[in-house]
Amino acid sequence: MAGGSREPGRTVASKVLALLGAFDAAHPQLTLTDLARRSGVPLSTAHRLVAELEEWQALSRDPDGRLRVGLRLWELGQLAPGRLVSLAHPWLQELFVTTGENVHLAVRDGLEVLYVDKVYGRRAVPIVSRTGGRLPMHPTGVGKALLAYEPDWFVKSYLARKLERPTPHTITEPGRLARELATVRAQGYALTYEEMTLGSCSAAAPILVDGRAVAAVGIVVASRRARELPRLIDPLLTAAAGIARASPPSSGSGP
Amino acid sequence: MAGGSREPGRTVASKVLALLGAFDAAHPQLTLTDLARRSGVPLSTAHRLVAELEEWQALSRDPDGRLRVGLRLWELGQLAPGRLVSLAHPWLQELFVTTGENVHLAVRDGLEVLYVDKVYGRRAVPIVSRTGGRLPMHPTGVGKALLAYEPDWFVKSYLARKLERPTPHTITEPGRLARELATVRAQGYALTYEEMTLGSCSAAAPILVDGRAVAAVGIVVASRRARELPRLIDPLLTAAAGIARASPPSSGSGP
DNA sequence: CCCAGTATTCCACTCAGTGGAAGCGGGCCC
DNA sequence: GGGCCCGCTTCCACTGAGTGGAATACTGGG
Numbered sequence: 001m002a003g004g005s006r007e008p009g010r011t012v013a014s015k016v017l018a019l020l021g022a023f024d025a026a027h028p029q030l031t032l033t034d035l036a037r038r039s040g041v042p043l044s045t046a047h048r049l050v051a052e053l054e055e056w057q058a059l060s061r062d063p064d065g066r067l068r069v070g071l072r073l074w075e076l077g078q079l080a081p082g083r084l085v086s087l088a089h090p091w092l093q094e095l096f097v098t099t100g101e102n103v104h105l106a107v108r109d110g111l112e113v114l115y116v117d118k119v120y121g122r123r124a125v126p127i128v129s130r131t132g133g134r135l136p137m138h139p140t141g142v143g144k145a146l147l148a149y150e151p152d153w154f155v156k157s158y159l160a161r162k163l164e165r166p167t168p169h170t171i172t173e174p175g176r177l178a179r180e181l182a183t184v185r186a187q188g189y190a191l192t193y194e195e196m197t198l199g200s201c202s203a204a205a206p207i208l209v210d211g212r213a214v215a216a217v218g219i220v221v222a223s224r225r226a227r228e229l230p231r232l233i234d235p236l237l238t239a240a241a242g243i244a245r246a247s248p249p250s251s252g253s254g255p
Numbered sequence: 256m257a258g259g260s261r262e263p264g265r266t267v268a269s270k271v272l273a274l275l276g277a278f279d280a281a282h283p284q285l286t287l288t289d290l291a292r293r294s295g296v297p298l299s300t301a302h303r304l305v306a307e308l309e310e311w312q313a314l315s316r317d318p319d320g321r322l323r324v325g326l327r328l329w330e331l332g333q334l335a336p337g338r339l340v341s342l343a344h345p346w347l348q349e350l351f352v353t354t355g356e357n358v359h360l361a362v363r364d365g366l367e368v369l370y371v372d373k374v375y376g377r378r379a380v381p382i383v384s385r386t387g388g389r390l391p392m393h394p395t396g397v398g399k400a401l402l403a404y405e406p407d408w409f410v411k412s413y414l415a416r417k418l419e420r421p422t423p424h425t426i427t428e429p430g431r432l433a434r435e436l437a438t439v440r441a442q443g444y445a446l447t448y449e450e451m452t453l454g455s456c457s458a459a460a461p462i463l464v465d466g467r468a469v470a471a472v473g474i475v476v477a478s479r480r481a482r483e484l485p486r487l488i489d490p491l492l493t494a495a496a497g498i499a500r501a502s503p504p505s506s507g508s509g510p
Numbered sequence: 511c512c513c514a515g516t517a518t519t520c521c522a523c524t525c526a527g528t529g530g531a532a533g534c535g536g537g538c539c540c
Numbered sequence: 541g542g543g544c545c546c547g548c549t550t551c552c553a554c555t556g557a558g559t560g561g562a563a564t565a566c567t568g569g570g
Contacts, residue, residue, distance in 0.1 A: 011526075012267035012558075013307045020331055021311075028334045033516055042560050047518065052268045056276075060336075065517095069334040071364065076275055077332025078387025079283045079324040081315075090377040097352055097376075109326065119374075121352075122345040132333025266557075267527075288547055297529050302549065 015041045016049055020058070020073075025133055029066040084215060085117045088207075088243045092119045092217065095239040099232050102127055102220040106142040108150070108213075109134070111158060113143045116215070127220045128197055135196065138163055138177055139170045141204030142216035144190035148181040149206050149213035155181065169194040189233055194223050201226045203233060205240035209247050217243070270296045271304055275313070275324075280388055284321040339470060340372045343462075343498045347374045347472065350494040354487050357382050357475040361397040363405075363468075364389070366413060368398045371470070382475045383452055390451065393418055393432055394425045396459030397471035399445035403436040404461050404468035410436065424449040444488055449478050456481045458488060460495035464502050472498065 010018075022030060022038035030038065036046035050067065053059040060070035088105050096103045096119040105117040112134040129135065137143030137158065147155060155178070163172040171177050184190045189205040196202075202220045206213035217240050219232055265273075277285060277293035285293065291301035305322065308314040315325035343360050351358045351374040360372040367389040384390065392398030392413065402410060410433070418427040426432050439445045444460040451457075457475045461468035472495050474487050 011307060013271050013304055016268050016271055017307070017311045017313060020313075021327075023331065023334050025334065031516070032518095043516090044518085044520095044560055044562095045558080048558085049268055052266060052272070056272045058272060058275075062336075068336055069331055071335060071369075072276075073328065074332035074335035075369070075387045076278065076324055077329035078385075079278050079280070080326060080329035081317075081323055090375060093351070093374065093376045096348070114326075114330070119348065120345060121348045130333075132330050286547070287549095298548085299529055299531095299550085300527080303527085 012049075015039070015045065016053070019046060019049060019053070020069075023069055025130065029062055029068045031066055035067060084247065087246050088215070088217070089117060089119075091239040091242045091246075092117060095119075095217065095219070095235055096121065098235045099219060101232070102129075104129055104142070104218050104220070105215055106140075106146070106218065107215045108137070108143075108146045111137065111161075113137055113140055113146060113216075115142075127200055129218075129220070136164050136166075138172065139166055139192065139196040140218070141190050141192045141202035141220075142218040144181065144184055144192065145204040145206040145216040145218070146213050148184035148190065149208065149211075166196055167194055167198050169198075171195060189237060191229060193226060199223050201229065203229050203236055205236050207240050207244045207247065209244055214247065215243075216240075267304075270294070270300065271308070274301060274304060274308070275328075278324055280385065284317055284323045286321055290322060339502065342501050343470070343472070344372060344374075346494040346497045346501075347372060350374075350472065350474070350490055351376065353490045354474060356487065357384075359384055359397070359473050359475070360470055361395075361401070361473065362470045363392070363398075363401045366392065366416075368392055368395055368401060368471075370397075382455055384473075384475070391419050391421075393427065394421055394447065394451040395473070396445050396447045396457035396475075397473040399436065399439055399447065400459040400461040400471040400473070401468050403439035403445065404463065404466075421451055422449055422453050424453075426450060444492060446484060448481060454478050456484065458484050458491055460491050462495050462499045462502065464499055469502065470498075471495075 018039040018041055019035060022035050027034075027038070032047060032050060033043065035050065036043045039046065041049070050059060054061070054070070057070040057072040059067050059073075062068055084107070085105065092103045092105060100121060100123070103119045104115055106113040106115045106129075108114070115129045115131055115133045115135075118129065118131050135143065137147045147158065150158075159174040159177060164170070165172050171180060189203060191201070191203050193201040199222060200220050201223045202218050204216050204218035207215045207217065217236060219236055221228060273294040273296055274290060277290050282289075282293070287302060287305060288298065290305065291298040294301065296304070305314060309316070309325070312325040312327040314322050317323055339362070340360065347358045347360060355376060355378065358374045359370055361368040361370045361384075363369070370384045370386055370388045370390075373384065373386050390398065392402045402413065405413075414429040414432060419425070420427050426435055444458060446456070446458050448456045454477060455475050456478045457473050459471050459473035462470045462472065472491060474491055476483060476487075
């Protein structure tokens with residue numbers, strides 16, 4: 001089946017996935033050549049496979065001819081285990097209405113938080129989190145809220161790595177971070193002050209089902225309005241509790 | 256390359272896509288056997304490919320072992336041309352806050368409307384539209400709003416087909432529907448009364464950029480509150496205009 | 511005009527992928 | 541308990557779908 005056959009038999013499916021995987025938040029659009037380079041698939045092979053993916057609208061082209069993730073893939077993605085989000089959305093909504101701030105929902109995936117829903121208005125400060133986006137756990141409110149309820153071994157291994165430090169306020173010292181998590185558990189919510197982005201701070205609460213944090217709700221505000229955070233804690237906890245109550249014991253943790 | 260080789264050479268990529276395509280709103284989870292049946296891929300081939308897709312979390316398994324669309328695919332989908340949605344969301348948000356009703360955003364894809372964003376609160380009536388969902392154009396508010404601004408040849412070919420009739424109120428008679436569309440163009444918005452679902456009615460406005468309707472905003476309310484719709488028209492049009500003003504002339508029409 | 515980067519086409523070779531069939535496992539009914 | 545049905549997993553010999561290097565065709569900038 002192989003002509004040149006230098007590669008030790010990569011399966012076709014893996015090449016298709018490698019092509020798709022080449023797209024990420026930093027590179028949402030790529031030229032064919034870039035795509036081939038990033039995915040490690042030979043150009044001519046990429047060319048053929050991409051043509052097929054385009055036909056299916058799994059990929060599509062920008063006006064300028066660069067490739068993007070296509071509509072069909074988005075549609076398909078909407079079918080992913082969506083129990084949690086559809087359940088939680090009305091509560092996020094309500095939280096937004098009472099606070100007027102950026103509100104979002106995140107789950108843990110691996111060692112990162114994955115943002116699965118977001119509600120924002122016209123006046124809200126633009127923030128880094130993006131539906132489908134990922135951030136490290138320790139500098140984010142939702143991350144700390146989730147991490148605080150993970151089992152000890154998990155936290156230990158999380159702290160053992162070299163932790164990123166996006167701002168000077170980021171807490172990376174293991175001892176201090178561990179104490180921080182204890183505080184989160186004690187009070188039931190997490191706070192951050194410019195730990196991920198200079199200029200914004202946040203509050204977040206875990207959604208506890210059977211004692212496990214299946215997700216977390218977070219609010220982000222401009223840091224000059226940090227003193228307003230305490231006022232937001234109450235509605236935040238109400239929303240988290242509401243979602244938890246509505247959640248079936250073992251719903252998939254997906255979006 | 257084929258042993259049994261009965262099929263006239265379907266490409267591997269097409270099989271992968273067929274497998275993914277077997278999932279839809281009505282069948283979000285499938286057993287391996289169903290998946291193979293629905294996609295027309297031989298069971299043993301499906302088995303192998305699915306294993307690969309699972310490894311990538313393109314597919315994942317329910318607690319009960321059935322297959323679903325996986326997290327990675329959802330994530331990937333979030334990368335799809337998202338200009339319109341991120342732009343429009345704050346306006347949908349605002350519209351929700353002022354009206355308290357189900358609010359959604361849809362684009363045309365082929366002969367159907369594709370719902371690309373939705374905002375709903377705790378009190379809102381549950382409705383059929385779903386982010387990523389599709390419905391025919393003629394019985395929905397957003398559909399009529401979009402159809403009204405399509406070129407003549409398109410409308411003509413749309414009306415030429417046999418039109419579905421989900422409720423007795425659905426307008427399927429071509430002449431009457433054409434007049435309806437003229438009214439929509441004249442007044443700048445569309446209304447429906449139980450044309451898609453008994454018990455709910457809607458108002459919708461197109462988002463016009465350079466005279467073309469790139470998307471439509473809709474509001475759905477319970478039909479016993481139909482008389483409140485007129486009150487909602489104004490904020491609806493404001494939102495549509497706001498989104499249109501913010502839209503660049505040729506943004507991708509995707510989610 | 512040439513050159514560099516990117517896209518597309520070609521083609522002879524061959525092994526990755528194929529799929530029918532057989533082997534499991536476990537839930538249900540008689 | 542035993543037989544049956546249904547879905548999942550594994551096996552394997554055959555072969556044409558897929559391969560990828562290279563040649564060719566764009567395209568735009570200098």
